[in-house]
Amino acid sequence: MSVTGALRTVLWLTRDTFRQSLESRVFWMMLGLSSLAILLCLSIRVEGGAALHRPDERPDFLPRTVRGKDREYAPRDGVEIPNGTLSVAFGAFRVPLDRDALDAVRFIQLVLAAGAADTAGLLLALVWTAGFLPAFLAPGAVTVLLAKPVPRPLLFFGKCVGVLTFVAFQALVFFVGTWAALGARTGVWDSAYLWGVPLLVLQFAVFFSVSALIAADRRRTVACLFGSLLFWLLCWGMNYGRHAVVAMPELNRDLPRPSPWLRGAVEAGYWILPKPADLSLILSRSIDSRRVFATADEFEVVQRLGQFHPALSVATSLLAACLLLGIAAHHFKRADY
Amino acid sequence: MLLPTLAVAEFRGAGKVYRNAKPGAWALRDVNLKIEAGEVVGLLGPNRAGKTTLVKMLLTLCRPSAGEVFRFDRPVEVRRTLARVGYVHEAPAFPRDLTAEGLLRYYGALSLVSTTDLRRRVPALLERVGLADRPREPIGRFSKGMIQRLGLAQALLNEPDLLVLDEPTEGLDLSGRQLVREIVSEQRQRGATVLLVSHAHAEVDQLCDRVVVLVEGRVVYDGSLENLKQDPAAVEPLAPSHSASNLIPMPAFPSVSKLEQALGQLYGRPAE
Numbered sequence: 001m002s003v004t005g006a007l008r009t010v011l012w013l014t015r016d017t018f019r020q021s022l023e024s025r026v027f028w029m030m031l032g033l034s035s036l037a038i039l040l041c042l043s044i045r046v047e048g049g050a051a052l053h054r055p056d057e058r059p060d061f062l063p064r065t066v067r068g069k070d071r072e073y074a075p076r077d078g079v080e081i082p083n084g085t086l087s088v089a090f091g092a093f094r095v096p097l098d099r100d101a102l103d104a105v106r107f108i109q110l111v112l113a114a115g116a117a118d119t120a121g122l123l124l125a126l127v128w129t130a131g132f133l134p135a136f137l138a139p140g141a142v143t144v145l146l147a148k149p150v151p152r153p154l155l156f157f158g159k160c161v162g163v164l165t166f167v168a169f170q171a172l173v174f175f176v177g178t179w180a181a182l183g184a185r186t187g188v189w190d191s192a193y194l195w196g197v198p199l200l201v202l203q204f205a206v207f208f209s210v211s212a213l214i215a216a217d218r219r220r221t222v223a224c225l226f227g228s229l230l231f232w233l234l235c236w237g238m239n240y241g242r243h244a245v246v247a248m249p250e251l252n253r254d255l256p257r258p259s260p261w262l263r264g265a266v267e268a269g270y271w272i273l274p275k276p277a278d279l280s281l282i283l284s285r286s287i288d289s290r291r292v293f294a295t296a297d298e299f300e301v302v303q304r305l306g307q308f309h310p311a312l313s314v315a316t317s318l319l320a321a322c323l324l325l326g327i328a329a330h331h332f333k334r335a336d337y
Numbered sequence: 338m339l340l341p342t343l344a345v346a347e348f349r350g351a352g353k354v355y356r357n358a359k360p361g362a363w364a365l366r367d368v369n370l371k372i373e374a375g376e377v378v379g380l381l382g383p384n385r386a387g388k389t390t391l392v393k394m395l396l397t398l399c400r401p402s403a404g405e406v407f408r409f410d411r412p413v414e415v416r417r418t419l420a421r422v423g424y425v426h427e428a429p430a431f432p433r434d435l436t437a438e439g440l441l442r443y444y445g446a447l448s449l450v451s452t453t454d455l456r457r458r459v460p461a462l463l464e465r466v467g468l469a470d471r472p473r474e475p476i477g478r479f480s481k482g483m484i485q486r487l488g489l490a491q492a493l494l495n496e497p498d499l500l501v502l503d504e505p506t507e508g509l510d511l512s513g514r515q516l517v518r519e520i521v522s523e524q525r526q527r528g529a530t531v532l533l534v535s536h537a538h539a540e541v542d543q544l545c546d547r548v549v550v551l552v553e554g555r556v557v558y559d560g561s562l563e564n565l566k567q568d569p570a571a572v573e574p575l576a577p578s579h580s581a582s583n584l585i586p587m588p589a590f591p592s593v594s595k596l597e598q599a600l601g602q603l604y605g606r607p608a609e
Contacts, residue, residue, distance in 0.1 A: 001417070001449075005449055009446065009447060012443055012446045012447065015443075016432075016443060019434065020432070023434040138430060139430075140426065140429060141429075141431070143393075143398055143426055144424060144426050144429055144431075144444070145444075145447060146396070146397070147396040147397075147419060147422065147424040147501075148444070148449075149416050149417050149418075149419040149420040149448065150416075150447050151416055152416075155447075334400070336355065336356065336398070336399035336400065337393065337398040337399060
């Protein structure tokens with residue numbers, strides 16, 4: 001099959017996935033949630049609260065809410081006190097700024113990226129797209145398609161590319177929309193926030209690949225959904241557990257060191273499985289979360305010990321997703337219909 | 338010297354046991370069959386005779402557990418030969434929100450038909466199957482018969498050399514049945530091969546020049562329709578061949594009484 005033919009097939013399958021999302025209203029539900037988030041960002045305004053430090057500097061300021069002598073001495077010692085207001089819902093709620101404007105916007109970005117998109121958004125995307133492949137692979141629907149000359153693995157990959165493109169489109173709307181809305185309202189255009197798009201799509205791809213593997217075998221939406229959610233929990237547990245095992249001797253010196261066997265097994269599990277916790281950490285770090293939230297002790301120690309490798313975490317997660325999709329496609333290629 | 342005739346479809350000792358079936362429960366056993374270019378072949382048999390399994394193996398929807406299957410003289414695993422095949426499913430489940438025109442464009446693209454050809458063929462085929470007045474209507478609003486007509490149209494998009502019709506008249510009214518007959522005749526005229534699967538003899542009677550009868554997964558008759566119609570009870574079971582499938586234990590060959598019963602059901606002459 002020619003490259004043009006293959007591309008044309010993938011385009012049609014992607015188009016069909018968007019059709020599926022429109023038919024099942026998933027397209028509008030996800031777009032509706034993104035619109036709400038964009039509207040929320042459009043309602044935000046920061047008054048005052050000018051930047052108190054250069055971008056590469058740690059903030060050195062005193063929150064406005066601090067009372068007493070510190071507040072009196074601060075200006076004399078060169079420590080500034082933020083003096084702005086953050087208003088939400090077009091001024092319906094006003095909060096005094098405890099940080100400068102940039103940090104206030106980063107806080108909102110962090111809540112949107114790590115809280116809304118990376119957790120709730122990812123779960124909803126998995127739930128809402130879980131039925132796409134089983135519906136595509138339903139006997140009456142797929143048999144006619146399988147009698148077409150397109151190679152089976154291409155048919156399967158094309159459909160998966162369609163689902164990933166759909167999620168990427170929704171992620172793009174969410175991140176670019178909220179980023180532009182916040183930028184327009186606050187004047188803060190921090191493009192690091194946009195790293196959320198590829199990182200979120202990668203996370204989704206990892207868990208969707210499990211859903212695809214189950215769909216190729218069982219063709220049942222419920223099995224796909226629970227399978228991918230269980231895998232998510234397993235990967236989170238393994239990812240966090242590994243960091244805990246690495247960090248524990250540092251955090252509590254009274255505890256005995258884990259046996260080499262345990263450490264080896266945990267390391268093997270960590271490197272084989274995708275790493276959702278690491279990907280979340282990379283996303284948070286890209287928005288410079290340390291200015292806003294403290295990181296879990298285990299993650300801090302792992303980074304300090306040089307046991308956290310962002311590039312390898314991304315690469316191995318991607319590899320795991322590709323491997324799972326490859327197994328699913330192989331299974332689909334050999335399945336009887 | 339005679340040149341060998343091109344086999345559009347060929348089964349050599351082909352057999353199939355499904356993954357979840359009981360051990361030894363053959364859906365199809367030791368099938369030896371050759372369909373040549375330009376033939377219109379009727380595949381008859383009662384329910385669960387293995388007709389659909391045979392079609393599925395020909396279309397690479399399922400793999401043979403024994404023997405070999407060829408399409409256009411190449412193993413069925415060579416998928417590019419499917420570009421020369423049109424397939425009508427007995428109960429197609431098309432996306433309900435797609436329009437007839439949209440479905441034909443989508444399926445045409447997957448059949449590797451060029452965009453230029455599709456632009457020309459889609460309206461012509463909709464016209465041919467009597468759906469020209471509803472090109473942009475969602476399929477969800479179509480009756481079962483209209484969906485079946487659309488199924489016929491999508492099978493003809495690539496102007497196939499082999500048209501496989503699996504129970505094509507299921508759910509069709511009289512005019513729909515007439516349409517199927519006309520389409521088969523047209524395909525015959527343009528030199529295409531047609532494999533018509535049915536459990537009803539009426540349409541096979543009118544359209545096919547050769548009949549293959551399957552009973553309990555075996556070919557029990559392969560020949561002219563006239564011979565079969567004259568005395569179905571006199572049909573002798575075909576002897577099983579010595580093929581690769583014989584290496585796998587198989588149940589006994591269907592008894593003559595069972596054949597009589599099955600053929601009697603097909604031709605309205607119940608066995609005594």
